[in-house]
Amino acid sequence: MSQPSVSLICKQVALALLAKRADWIKMPQSDQEQNNAIAGFFSVCGFRQVIGAIDCTHIRIPKESGDVGQYYINRKGFSSLNVQVVCNSNLEIMDIVAHWRGSTHDSRIFNESRIKRRFEQSEFKGRLLGDSGYACTPYLFTPILNPRTPKEEAYNWAHIRTRNTVERCFGVWKQRFRCLLKGFTTKLDNTKLFIVALAMLHNIAVHRNDLLDDEGINDSEEFPLQHPGNHNLRGNACRAAFIEENF
Incomplete structure (x- = not known):
């Protein structure tokens, strides 16, 4: 079979999968679904009111002309798409943005994502956990960069271990589909389709208990770039009150 035929078939399969995207990539909606997601994160190490972990990962692409x-x-130093993912404690991808340049x-x-607008409109009762590359807000908690008290140390410990869920998600996802790890050679528009389609297939696999061993898998950057505007006063105050109450 010729390469153009294979590419056309892959694109058709991806489009067929994406027609069912809303069934397989979705944030929890009902109170019960949200409570289940929050309970899942709480079971990791006792961090309260977390509904999702957020991060980005780079998917290698050919050099654009x-x-x-x-x-x-x-x-x-390599060409990539920077793909944003929100996952739950089961490593399922609940939201994905796969079109931004590396x-x-x-x-x-x-x-600039829809998921931020949804949190700002209070669609969810829980909050996200992200690394220091994000601004701290009432709906997205980041680590304390310079913890000074035992409570702040305890918060960071729980934050890191709970947020690690998204890093494990990336690791398992890329282990399941090695093209995400090694990179794509397809046309850019098709690559964007394939990434989302593979997120769907990953969720289907998790739903059917087709699990992979994630021991030793870590997709995090050793030194995440600090967000220059990470001093959101309202977010910091909300985080400080949360730490005082829960740690």
Whole structure:
């Protein structure tokens, strides 16, 4: 079979899968679904009111030609798409954004995403956990960069272990579909479709208990880039009150 035929078939399969996207990639809606998600994160190490863990991961793509190509080159020096994911404690992908260029900062992707608007409109009773690349807000808690008290130390300990869920999700997802780890050679528009389709297939596998061993898998950056506007006064005050009450 010729390469063009294989590419066409893969695109048709991806489009057929994406027609069912809303059935397989979705945030919890009902009170019961949200309570279940919150309970799942609480079971990790006792962090309350977390409904999702958020982070971005780079998926390698071929070098783009022309002036636009430079914008796909990430901080590690290769061309990529920077893909934002929100996952639950079962490592299921509940929200995904897969069209931003590799040089785009994680915080910009979140700031322009629909999932941020939904949290701002109070659609969910819980909050997200993110790394220091995001601004701290009432609905997205980040780590304390310089903890000074035992309570802040305890908060950071619980935050890191609970947020690690999304790093494990990336690791398992890429282990399940090695093209996410090694990179794509397909046309850019098709690659964006394939990434979301593979997120759907990952969720289907998790739903059917087709599990992979995630021991030793970690997709995090050793030193995440600090968000320059990470001093949101309302967010910091909300986080401080949460720490005082729960730790």
